[in-house]
Amino acid sequence: MKKIALGLSSLAISVAAATAHAGEVEVLHWWTSGGEAASINVLKDLMTEEGHTWKDFAVAGGGGESAMTVLKSRAIAGNPPAAAQIKGPTIQEWGDLGFLTNLDAVAEQGQWDVVLPQVVSDVMKYDGHYVAAPVNVHRVNWMWANPEIFKKAGASIPTTWDQFFEAADKIKAAGFTPLAHGGQAWQDATLFEAIALSKGSQFYSAAFVGLDDATLRGDDMIDVFKTFKKTRDYVDSGFSGRDWNIATSMVINGDAAMQIMGDWAKGEFTAAGKKAGIDYVCYAAPGTSGQFTFNIDSLAMFQVDDENAQGAQQDLAKLMLEPTFQETFNLNKGSIPARLNMPRDKFDTCAHASMDAFLAGSSTGDLVPSMAHGMAVSSMVQGAIYDVVTNFYNNESMTAEEAVDRLARAIKASM
Template sequence: MRYAILAAALAASVALPRVAQATDLEVTHWWTSGGEAAAVAELAKAFDATGNKWVDGAIAGSGGTARPIMISRITGGDPMGATQFNHGRQAEELVAAGLMRDLTPIAEKEGWKNFIKPSSLLDSCTLDGKIYCVPINIHSQQWLWLSNAAFEKAGVAVPKNWDEYVAAAPALEKAGIIPLAMGQQPWQTSLAFQVLVVALAGPDGFNKIYKDKDAEFAAGAEMAKVFDAADKARAMAAKSNVQDWNQATNMVISGQAAGQIMGDWAQGEFQVAGKVAGKDYTCLPGLGVNEVIQTAGDAFYFPVLKDEAKSAAQDVLASTMLSPTTQVAFNLKKGSLPVRGDVDLAAANDCMKKGLEILAKGNIIQSPDQLFSADSLTQVNDLFVEFFKDPKITAADAQKRFAEIVAAAD
């Protein structure tokens, strides 16, 4: 839904002078899983090293839970020093209301356009020619994470693509293994669907849906194949009774489940658990069908503050987040790719290297967050929550409703 911005809160602020005075700065985010917490610690350590202090404002749950709280605080006159959003359209109303700082001066001073790659990341932080956020990583959704031990127990080879994975489901179930782990947070089911779109309808099909809002394509034969695959995924995940995404990831780590469709942030959980890519688990970008990297990810926005020292600290934090050292340390823990194209990632594991190779080839797409409004994405989320919970909803019925959402999307 849209968040109404009170007219009284819309006054644009004048630039404040910056003073070199260390201070505490509250940073809100929704990174609370084991891997995420380890990554956040790297950001906090880097910022604290500047003489300032990172005051952690973690909000348990997902972005869908945290964003309304963050927005309410900002519009209610109680802004934090910095806040996480996904780079895209999630904060555009706050920006339009004059409640977020214009970072263009520091971006131009440090030459962000010269090293943030791909350029679409910074474009997603830009409104009316001004830069309002710091993209900190590249997160791609298009991954299938597989437990090598689960397939060994079931007596089948680790799949190389989606079709082989689906074919292995009966043997997995016979061995007492849940084929597909999936949590019940609304975004997880729509994420799985989006991944299936890219894998089975290809990047062009994805763009027809999310970029072009092509309702005719959404209702057509190519998308019918995607909905049939979603129906199979629903059956494979029928016994996956967990809520959070990292709980589903832990099912794969423990071998209770064979696989999970999830973004590359799942790597952080495997790493915390001491699992080794290529040995303990296998990762298939694009479900082993269409190897594509989605240029989604996380960004930090900086609300307008009246405190001069805290405003100065915001500049320091923005700069620190993009430093080469911080980019490497944070992203190795997070499982994501750096936004800087000039850093050394020799320590990257097998899965991260796959992502870097795909990125280097230019096989990229934008994320739905960058293409659909928050309203439209909420409607998609609601549809797939219902679809995955209710087997009585046929794939054809879901496709018809999805096409209607696409037709009205903004």
Template sequence: MHAMKVFATAIALVTAWCATAVHAGELEVLHFWDVGDDARAVNVLKSTLQRQGHTWKDFAVTADANGFPLFLLRSRVQSGNPPAAAQVKAPVIQQWAREGALANLDATARAGQWDAVLPRVVSDAMKYKGSYVAVPANIHRVNWLWINMRILKRANAQVPVTWDDFFAAAGAMKRAGYIAVTHGGQPWQDFLLFENVVLGVGGPEFYRKAFVALDPGALAGPVMEQALQTFRRIKPYTDVAAMGRNWNVAASRLANGEAGMQFMGDWAKPIFQTAQRRGSLEFACVPAPGTAKSYAYTVDSFALFKVNSPAKTRAQQDFAADLLAPGVQEEFNLVKGSIPVRQGVDLTKFDRCAKQSAAAFEAASRGGTLVPSISMALPPAVEDAMREAVSAYWHDDRITARATMQRLVAAARRP
């Protein structure tokens, strides 16, 4: 009898293994999360998928490679060999959906009640003609100012709320012998800083006119000129050696006590948290000057491409379902520095900045002051042209605000 039980158990295990093997598939994922805390966040997703018997294949590229990842993705899709998933922003999702390249996720979305658990601005961005074609991972707040509080206190300065406050604090830090603003002079970082300045100077309604509606009157008017002048005023408070510096290297200068402030999304927060745990940093997270009631967001998301095997399709659908499971949302976002995109996730384990971010997102949603980061709002060609114009203005003092505004208007007209 005992032998029969052993034999039956063995048969059951083999049957279960065969069932898993039949449905197990490979998920090749194009993403930018190849180092540091980003890589740790990816490992959360990998291990979740692997527990279901699937195989994760990295197609990792450098986030600062400008248009190269999208060019490489297009080459793969046109050759009939797309990755199963690709980390892209909302405008790119729409482009691929229009071309008929993306898989339909409606069955998975219905099972997971995505319409009920996702904020409307996010679910709309993941859909094409009413059907889900992509899955979101998180919400990052872009309009953060990070402050080394020990430097602020040594400089006898106050936490800034307005731009006048900011320049007073920056001046005090510089006089005290510190780099007031740590910055990496890469074009995307210049542009991110500029987004924050425009939102702080012009407010959410103006920001939407300029960077969502592409209103030429907003792009070349007096408020934009004021924003450009404010943007340039920040430069003397940055490190002259900032050109080409990666954002995480810039963040480490705040973490190690060399610099007082940084404008950066909350993907920088894990660096500061690590330094805080070591006892070498006391930091504050506050909205960028003038943006206390606004929330500029970006969403990391994965478009899922049509693949040619049932096993790969199963891996895709499992990946999409996994990503929005409450436990994965908690674990992934705790590592990533962002907040869960799924509403209702328990935030007990999250830090004060994340809780502040979640409350601010909800308040901005209700108050009409929620705005998309430019990468969430504009096609890549328009965003790239605007980024080049703003970065050139930052790095070359001979370029005038008026000339830059004309370049912004011209960029908005790109097809």
């Protein structure tokens, strides 16, 4: 028995007929910050224009852990939402459990295999069939900086980790927080993987895609942990538990100089009325110029019984790939469209740099999935990495050598 509901009536509904009956679509997501909320409201409005009802089920938490907990409890109870924000290998896990429905009819009409890069379309499929629709592609390995603080501190924007620490010392001496950071496991992992990426895409892929034991235990990984722990000296005392967008606001408001965070942070600058290249600058995280850790946001569609809800589901998937939504959503969100060959004229210099790096990285091997954001490994392996990384960051006595051993052991136990 196929685990995707290939025979469900949703497949029998043509895309043209799906709009004939208004339906309700409940969407579970964690797009709750200022820039994210503005982005998802675009999709809500488009669904309303189609005659459907959008039932918002937002669960705050930038990494999505809380949302996933809620989704699991709903699914176990036999009452999953129509759509949920899940991504990467997690899509495969839900497909294996038999919860996802088929979007091939919409995908065929919208020519998704043509308009999506293969690295994106592959993630949206389970067992060769579309079960999710992408809204964007995020570049995770960004550094956001407040140029005014650098000017006051007499420091230069760093492009290597050695330069980062040189600049951070000057910024700290000038009375500013060098690195805005939120002490949450996923944010720790975001910083950690950016440092790992600076060792090269081949090293990164061997460690966090191939899960190669020798790489995980090697000298380069020990050095990654040492550099990671060193950054701890340059965050403020109130970082523990801080949400990512609050850390971004520290850079926006001139309290902190830098943040290592994906390009959803740009949505916060945009929401605050700030201009790229003037009020803030964007650079690849130190040592990662030309590389691209990707995080693809998507909505996976769950099996629902109501025929009108099935039609609303199909319309939702269709609208997500329409150029109008792809452009407006990503202008608000800070990301770049998942759809190829979109006009660039409304996007800023940071987005142009991201688009260029994405296209270049896809041909050089420097386009790699984000471990920290659920694109590279299973949720079990990711959780094991999170635990080791965040415990190390907050444990003054643990050595990098001990952390490397724990990391290799934890990954092996969770595979």
